Amino acid sequence: MKILFVHQNFPAQFKHLAPALAERGHEVVALTAESNRQQTPIRSFRYPMPDAAPKPGQARLATTYMAMTDRAHRVGRAASQLRDKLGFVPDVIFGHSGWGETLFLKEVFPDARLLVYAEFYYGTKGLDVGFDPEFASNDPFSGFPVIARQSHLALSMVQADAALAPTEWQADTFPPELRSKITITHDGVDTDALMPNPQAQFTLPNGRLLRAGDEVLTYVTRNIEPYRGSHIFIRALPQILAARPGAQVVIVGGDGVSYGMSPPNGTWKERFLSEIAGAPGLERVHFLGRVPYRDYVTLMQISRAHAYLTIPFVLSWSLLESMAMGAHVIASRTAPVEEVVVDGVNGQLVDFFDVDAWSDALTTALANPASFAARRVAARKTIVENYDLKRLCLPRLIRFVEG
CATH class of the missing domain: 3.40.50.2000 (Glycogen Phosphorylase B;)
Structure with a gap:
């Protein structure tokens, strides 16, 4: 044809x-x-x-x-x-x-x-x-x-x-x-190419080397904006940084707008960061902007806890890809996510708006990685069996x- x-x-x-x-x-x-x-x-x-x-x-x-x-x-x-x-x-x-x-x-x-x-x-x-x-x-x-x-x-x-x-x-x-x-x-999802890699390592712009197994919290979006819950995630950071003084937070996403309205002035990232200005530990939060795909893959393989939020909208490829790579996903309890993530089985669901619950869930995931090993395995199994x-x-x- x-x-x-x-x-x-x-x-x-x-x-x-x-x-x-x-x-x-x-x-x-x-x-x-x-x-x-x-x-x-x-x-x-x-x-x-x-x-x-x-x-x-x-x-x-x-x-x-x-x-x-x-x-x-x-x-x-x-x-x-x-x-x-x-x-x-x-x-x-x-x-x-x-x-x-x-x-x-x-x-x-x-x-x-x-x-x-x-x-x-x-x-x-x-x-x-x-x-x-x-x-x-x-x-x-x-x-x-x-x-x-x-x-x-x-x-x-x-x-x-x-x-x-x-x-x-x-x-x-x-x-x-x-x-x-x-x-x-x-x-x-190409599960042959996207899989866990215990040898993965990534160098941050400041020269710090991150390896699989390190205490790394990740968040990925095309652009930092409300549709993907960026405001909720950023507001949860001060409690996480205080509770986990060794944690490194890596955020991937541009400063533009993919969905919804533009901010009245500046960028959404600037607006949300202004709300937590002065919080201790912000030097451990690394905004990478948009990165090459291979760097994104490496970060997912390193991640100890991966936050994914979305309002009821189009499901991101990144959710399925992160699960294929065995990430421990903590995701918003919204309808598009619930089609893929089963709470307590292949990830964890948190109320989209509950900032304290996000802080607690992500802190716990960073503190006790061994407790969630089965979820990582189940996450990859979900993608292999349904989205390969x-x-x-x-x-x-x-x-x-x-x-």
Whole structure:
């Protein structure tokens, strides 16, 4: 078959799937944004980035929809050039619905089967919006923009012949009439490459060498922000540092915003750190920013206790990867996490908002590593048995596309 992948940050979720399909003899091509700098062996073409998003005051609730359809227009025009200039007409199109990229592709390729990656469907209740009262809007009509934001997601699903979601919980965010189109298969975790390594070691920017077995607390996120509970974790640090004078805290994450609102000024990291300014032991907290993937892997292999927090939102790859590497995960008791982490079996669950409980749980994990050895083993077993890339997820993904 001829298969076209569409994703503004390709390869993203298709990192393993696209090359695997190419190896099976299919002609695989990708269409991605001109700003994308990700490396891939897949032959790729680029569409021009849309103009600046319309000002909210001009577009009102249609701001997001206008931005998505503008992007979709660029994608559609680029796709027509693939057809007209290169003669590439796909049998299957597989795109992410989150940025509107698939909206006009059926017009360009009416005979192609359209598959969409259905990652998340925004809602006014029970999901990310309004979950954390500290950052919730007081506007009685705050749900209106959320419903408006659903428009391009719903349209993408209506057009799709089939859809894929990585977890049951994420699939269940979609309305029942759209949920029926969704197959559940995770992107997969390469458990052959991501495994415990008792010889792992990592050198901090200050020159200190950390080894597996050292008292190291880790926290990883794309950006330090409320969606991933950065404020809760940082507020728990003073008690942990006081109770464990030998602990080193390593935090990976940028200063930008991936999800949700931006801070009124500065960065979220600056705001949250200002709350604990002057606390003893902060010199043992190491902010690394974003790090190369191999460094992140090493840190997970060294970690004695790994904190993972998220509001009800998309589950991070890092949670599953850390478990595959045998990390002792202390995670938030939120719905997407509870699909993977079983309290007391393969990790520990803590109420998202309970700062004292986080301090106690992480302190205990740092103080008594031997007591939680069985959880580490069970964590890896969970990933191997349910999310293994080569033996489980990738064969299912291939069947989904080829079928």
